[in-house]
Amino acid sequence: MTTKKNLTFNINGKNIKIEVEPRRTLLEVIRDDLQLTGTKEGCSNGNCGACTVIVDDLTVNTCCILALEVQGAKITTIEGFNDGTKLHPIQSSFIENGGLQCGICTPGLILSTHQLLQSNPNPSEHEIRYALAGNLCRCTGYDKIILSVQKVIENLN
Amino acid sequence: MIDFEYIKPTKLSDAKKLLGELKSNAKILAGGTDLVDQIRTKKSQPKVLIDLKSIPELQIIKNDNSQGLRIGSALPLIKLQQNESKLRTYPGLLESIGLIGSVQTQNRATLGGNIGNASPSADTVPILIALSTIVLINSESGSRKMLLEEIFNGPGSLVLEEGEFIQELIIPFQSGRSANHYMRFTPRAEMDIAVVGVGASVLVSDDGIVQSVKIGLGAVAPIPTRSLNAEDFLKGKLFTLENIEQACEILYLDADPISDIRGSKEYRLELLKVICKRVLVKCAESLV
Numbered sequence: 001m002t003t004k005k006n007l008t009f010n011i012n013g014k015n016i017k018i019e020v021e022p023r024r025t026l027l028e029v030i031r032d033d034l035q036l037t038g039t040k041e042g043c044s045n046g047n048c049g050a051c052t053v054i055v056d057d058l059t060v061n062t063c064c065i066l067a068l069e070v071q072g073a074k075i076t077t078i079e080g081f082n083d084g085t086k087l088h089p090i091q092s093s094f095i096e097n098g099g100l101q102c103g104i105c106t107p108g109l110i111l112s113t114h115q116l117l118q119s120n121p122n123p124s125e126h127e128i129r130y131a132l133a134g135n136l137c138r139c140t141g142y143d144k145i146i147l148s149v150q151k152v153i154e155n156l157n
Numbered sequence: 158m159i160d161f162e163y164i165k166p167t168k169l170s171d172a173k174k175l176l177g178e179l180k181s182n183a184k185i186l187a188g189g190t191d192l193v194d195q196i197r198t199k200k201s202q203p204k205v206l207i208d209l210k211s212i213p214e215l216q217i218i219k220n221d222n223s224q225g226l227r228i229g230s231a232l233p234l235i236k237l238q239q240n241e242s243k244l245r246t247y248p249g250l251l252e253s254i255g256l257i258g259s260v261q262t263q264n265r266a267t268l269g270g271n272i273g274n275a276s277p278s279a280d281t282v283p284i285l286i287a288l289s290t291i292v293l294i295n296s297e298s299g300s301r302k303m304l305l306e307e308i309f310n311g312p313g314s315l316v317l318e319e320g321e322f323i324q325e326l327i328i329p330f331q332s333g334r335s336a337n338h339y340m341r342f343t344p345r346a347e348m349d350i351a352v353v354g355v356g357a358s359v360l361v362s363d364d365g366i367v368q369s370v371k372i373g374l375g376a377v378a379p380i381p382t383r384s385l386n387a388e389d390f391l392k393g394k395l396f397t398l399e400n401i402e403q404a405c406e407i408l409y410l411d412a413d414p415i416s417d418i419r420g421s422k423e424y425r426l427e428l429l430k431v432i433c434k435r436v437l438v439k440c441a442e443s444l445v
Contacts, residue, residue: 005163021160022160022161022162022163022206023159023160024158025158025193044194044197045194045197046193046258046261046262049261058235058264059260059261059264060261060264060265061190061259061262061265064193064265065189065193065265066163066186066193066206069165069186069189069208112260112261115260116260130347131260133346133347133348134258134260134261134262134347134348135259
């Protein structure tokens, strides 16, 4: 077995220092070591976006990142989104508009929506669909997800 | 996942030395959007991964008056999208980047990785070939430059020697009445792999004559390639719909597609004509 290496990063405002094997993905460390199971494992190959988190202000698929790659990074998972204490308007809108059923894709979709609205506060329907194309949902048929995002924008305006 | 070592050099000289010593035991990690999955599925079994993301020379994006736009090979694609002003004369490159995977993929993936992966269907490659992109290759024994179209050896393989790596891409500036675009065909709008991809760059004189044209083809041969036949046909002729259509009829001379789950050989050859025509017409429409 390859020697474990030291890894430090900040996740949801908390500084973490752990030892990890080079072969472990960020997804495995987040779910298994840190027990932050709001980040989901879907396809494990970068297609479905269920494992999306925010690393240094950008959404990434954690199944395709080795944990050691995030040395020194600032990470936000769904547990730390909006301080993890109260519902963010994006979360409320998904609940109110039925933008979820089984919930597996929801953490990723919330974070992808957040990144979209950060860079483009008034996206068109096409821009919303493009920005969320990396988050697969097998329940809703997407229309209610798009509606949830549009309602957030309406409420913020 | 199989076991491997992970090293993240922060200096170019350290990276050269490491890759020179480890040779084929090492694999270069950039964005990892393809490589991490290749390792998980045992398609790639490196002993050591060398992460090149912390080397400043591989993160540049700058205009160099004597050469063109220089882009570090490990710069994430999102940084190219954020530097749109530097890419204003390369709309085709931005179009191709916007088609790669999802936002999550574009936040990590790099041009060096898209090239180094050597997939025949890589989206950025046909347009980079059409733009006459030069690749700066470095190693312990020195650096060299080559045209991007000469770097491919076969599916998944480059002509680079052991210990060599892609440091940066140099895209010559576009000037005069020029245009460039990229399009591809996929069954799904997003998150798919090109069945056929075409990137074209054209320079036209004031009276509408094609002075130079390059047409890069993706997913229709074992390596990304150019249609020299269609280019030669167009050169010196008026850039009209009729001439574009005739050029597209001889694209098959430079294509040798396979039949696979995404499409048969015959289907790809037919699509190639359609997509190339659309790209060239779009170029004609965006000429001023």
